[in-house]
Amino acid sequence: MNAITDATAQLLDTAARAARAAAGDLARAGTAPKDAALRHAAAAIRQHAPRIQAANETDLAAAPGLSPAFRDRLTLTPARIEAMAQGLEEVAALPDPVGRVLAEWTRPNGLRFQRVAQPLGVIGMIFESRPNVTADAGALCLKAGSAVLLRGGSESAHSARAIADCLQIGLRAAGLPEAAIQLAPTQDRAFVGAMLRAAGLIDLIIPRGGKGLVTRVMEEARVPVLAHAEGLCHTYVHAAADPAMARAILLDAKLRRTGVCGATETLLIDAAIAPVLLPLLVGDLAAKGCRFHADARARAICPGLEAATDAHFATEWLDAVLNIAVVDGLEGALSHIRRFGSEHTEAIITEDAAAAEAFLAGIDSSVGLWNASTQFCDGGEFGFGAEIGIATGRLHARGPVGLEQLCTFRYRVTGTGQVRG
Amino acid sequence: MNAITDATAQLLDTAARAARAAAGDLARAGTAPKDAALRHAAAAIRQHAPRIQAANETDLAAAPGLSPAFRDRLTLTPARIEAMAQGLEEVAALPDPVGRVLAEWTRPNGLRFQRVAQPLGVIGMIFESRPNVTADAGALCLKAGSAVLLRGGSESAHSARAIADCLQIGLRAAGLPEAAIQLAPTQDRAFVGAMLRAAGLIDLIIPRGGKGLVTRVMEEARVPVLAHAEGLCHTYVHAAADPAMARAILLDAKLRRTGVCGATETLLIDAAIAPVLLPLLVGDLAAKGCRFHADARARAICPGLEAATDAHFATEWLDAVLNIAVVDGLEGALSHIRRFGSEHTEAIITEDAAAAEAFLAGIDSSVGLWNASTQFCDGGEFGFGAEIGIATGRLHARGPVGLEQLCTFRYRVTGTGQVRG
Known part of the structure; x- marks a missing residue:
């Protein structure tokens, strides 16, 4: 990585301290100005759509050698710009997560305890090519009462700048400090490293992007x-699965959108049901252009399939490619998931409630589903309104990270002169 | 720090993998065997008290040059050994935190969501001289369904070993794997460094000890x-404080136990009430042997006091020493706390509810108290039954860390064939 110079460290220090002060202002301002800022920003995005579009064309012209997928992520269309504006209004309409009383109780000595949701403080968002993350992440952090330092990819620098300018217009119109949403310069390549080391200045880092970026972070x-x-999500078709349901769910879980993190990458199918069901599942998917890597037992049933190696089972394809393994019962499925899974999302398809219960208890993953598509691992589908990402760690938040997960809490203890004595 | 050799890395890897497997067994075993193991361990501690006592005498004899405070923390008496046994029984009697449904809701498409408390997995506990942490931390982690690697200070090695042997007796008697509670060797000084780097092997590190240890971790x-x-806890005596209440609370907050992290280190007193109240507060504390570092405005009221520097205001004394600053109203108090505080625990003493509300909203600390002693920052006083430590970070847990805070959660989503489509 790039060495962090004094100038970079100073730049980050200044930005983070301004963000900390802005976070204090947000905490004092309450709900109405935050929502007003988001609505003003949405209006500004609509008003300045031609400028955002032109900035995006500058970004696209500057990088002619991009892959089609990268180019698609980078491209803003009028519809995508309008979706950003609507997204800001949707976040404005969500309930304020700050100040919720998460728990309260009174002790025998009369002390009253409340656990109250509070803003995290300063959030660092590190992302790659999608310029709309500027608006989405800026809005969620603002609504959650935290200041945010946004560091996007250099390929989308002009687009992100044009969008961030609209967020600034919103903040100013609502009387909130502009330092609440700051876009970091992309020319300074050491800035990401400085953010990652900024303990005490930044309270939380959220990376959005490919495995390389996230692993580095x-x-x-x-x-x-x-x-x-x-x-690396699995769908396990249990021996007692309803075949029609299994076919409908697997088709959705694998192919609805192949590039999302909740897409199923591996089908685990029970040996008891594989001979009749596997050919149907493979046929459904093959008809839609899906390719396969299958273990020996699966190939014994569907002879035409390509062989799967351990490396295949360890690959998140993010494409119309499916790994297939035939497993012996629940223990076989759980042991495959423990070996190859990423503790993200797994589903079981079965009519047997006890098997479903044992599966959901046996996985360590953030989200477990019974008789539903793994593609439901999404903040909107969870009812969170919007999400800033998906977490698979074990501390603080797991699964979709929405407004509530962007908050911390504080204890408020009310007494009448109690001493411990 | 000491270099991590291959042998150390291998030792940790083996211990952590055995712990991971044991954590899986704990998750499957449910509540009864965990509680049985704790009760058997308590019985073993009582039965083997003479052996524990002898081991402790070996530790004490091996380190004649210890400070009296260190020696006190290291020493086990018959009463302290009995307290350990009782502590294990108390943890056994607490409700199991695993499996609690923390939230549940149903979406319009019929999907039912549950957020369910789950064990964290493998916890690493790094502590210093108190041998009883072996029993306390081992019991809490076991009850929370996690395996634990305990790494104590070398000075208490024999005592910790004798206690850990009793925990092993409890695990065996309950049919649980001994790897659920492992005591790391203290001879290998690089082991702590290896634990700190064991991402993926250890899910959470909890350090207990002095600022040097915790900061390094x-x-x-x-x-x-x-x-x-x-x-670095503050008690702010507001202009509208009840003087008698302020005197009683400050005496407790400063002197009940001076060595605990919730002890008040700095008195902030409002300029409006200081001329009448400060001499009384100082008199109360001085009569009990407390010493003072006071700012110029406080010394103008109580001329005999020693002058305070910024360095004093930044010092956690853990002793019968109090910093004093006279402040101008709420903003003066909040600005002092923002500058010198450690986001641990702060109290306001006032009869003015609006001032209390503004104070509690204005601090960023984990715990804020109104009209009560800062020494209530304690898991037992919060009603958590027991605590493994106090957290001041902003992620996952803040304030006392009890059984509930030692858990993570998982989403369980139940459908009837839903696809996103």
């Missing part, structure tokens, strides 16, 4: 990180 | 840490 960060490095 | 750890480096 997890390995180097001295600041707590909420993230998932990969979503 | 926080700085070096690649594994999430729950801890507090110091407890």
Whole structure:
């Protein structure tokens, strides 16, 4: 990584201290100005859509050698710009997560305890090519009462700047400090490293991007990180699965969108049901263009499939590719998931409630589903309104990270002169 | 720090993998065997009290040059050994934190969501001289369903070993794996460094000890840490304080036990009430042997006091020493706390509810108290039954860390064939 110069360290220090002060202002301001800022920012995005579009064309023109997938992530269309504006309004309409009383109780000595949701403080967001993350992440952090330092990829620098300018217009219109949402310069390549080391200045880092970025952030960060490095999700079709349901769910879990982290990468199918069901499942998916890596037992049933290696079972394809393994019962499925899984999302398809119970208790993953598609691992589908990412760690938050998960809490203890004595 | 050799890394890897497997067994075993193991361990501690006592005498004899305070922390008496046994029985009697449904809801598409408390997995506990931490931390982690690697100070090695042997007797008697509670060798001084780098092998590190140990752990750890480096707690006596209540609370907050992290280190007194109340507060504390570092405004009221520097205001004394500053109203108090506080615990003494509300909203600390002693920052006083430490970070847990805070959670989603489509 790039060495952190004094100038970079100073730049980060200044930005983070301004963010800390802004976070204090947000905490004092309450709900109404935050929501007003988001609505003003949405109006500014609509008003300045041509400028955002032009900035995006500058970014696209500057990097002609991009892969089609990267280019698609980077591209803003009028529809995507309108979706950003709507996203800001949707976040404005969500309930304020700050100040919720999460628990309260009174002790025999009369002391009253309350656990109250509070803003985290300063959040560092590190992302790659999608310029809309600027708006989405800025909005969620603002609504959660935290200041945010946004560091996007250099490929989307002009687009992100144009979007961030609209967020600034919103903050100013609502009388909130502009330092609440800051876009870091992308020219300074050491800035990410400085953010990762900024314990005490930044309270939480959220990386959004490919496995390379997220793994680097997890390995180097001295600041707590909420993230998932990969979503190697499994769907286990149990012996007592309803065949029609299994076919419908697997098709959705694998192919609805192949590039999302909740997409199923591996089908585990019970040996008891595989001879009749596997050919149907493979046929459904093959008809939609899916390719396969299958173990020997699966190939004995569907002879045409390509062989799977351990490396395949350890790969998050993010594409129309499915690993297949035939397993012996629940223990076989759990042991495969323990070996190859990423503790993200796993599903079991079965009509047997006891088997479902044992499966959900036996996995260590953030999200376990029974008779539903793994593609439901999404903040919107959870009812969170919006999400800033998915976490697979074991501390603080797991699964979709929405407004509530972007908060910390504080204890408030009310007495009448109690001493411990 | 000591270099981590291959042998040390291998030792840790073996211990952590055995712990991971044991954690799986604990998760499957449920509540009864965990409680049985704790009760059997308590019986073993009582039965083997003479052996524990002898081991402790070996430790004490091996280190004649210890400070009296260190020697006191290291010493086990028959009463302290009995307290350990009782502590194990108390943890056995607490409700099992695993499996609690923390939230549940159903979405319009019929998907039912549950957030369910789960064991963290493998916890690393790093502590200094108190041998009883072996029993206390071992019991809490076991009850929370996690395996624990205990690494104590070399000075208490024999005592910790004797206590850990009793915990092993309890595990065996209950049919649970001995690897659920492992005591790391203290001869291998690089083992702590290896624990701190064991991301993926250890899920959480909890350090218990002085600021030096905790700061080192926080700085070096690649594994999430729950801890507090110091407890620089403030009591703010507001202009509308009840003088008698202020006197009683401050005496308790400063002197009940001076060595605990929730002890008040700095008195902030409002300029409006200081001329009448400060001499009384100082008189109360001085009569009990307390010494003072006071700012110029406080010395103008109580001329005999020693002058305070910024360094004093930044010092956690853990002794019968109090910093004093006269402040101008709430903003003066909050600005002092922001500058010198450690986000641990602060109290306001006032009869003015609006001032109390503004104070509790204005601090960033883990615990804020109104009209009560800062020494209530304690898991037992919170009603948690027991605590493994106090956390001042902003992620996962803040304040006392009890059984509930030692758990993570998982989402269980139940459907009837839903696809996202």
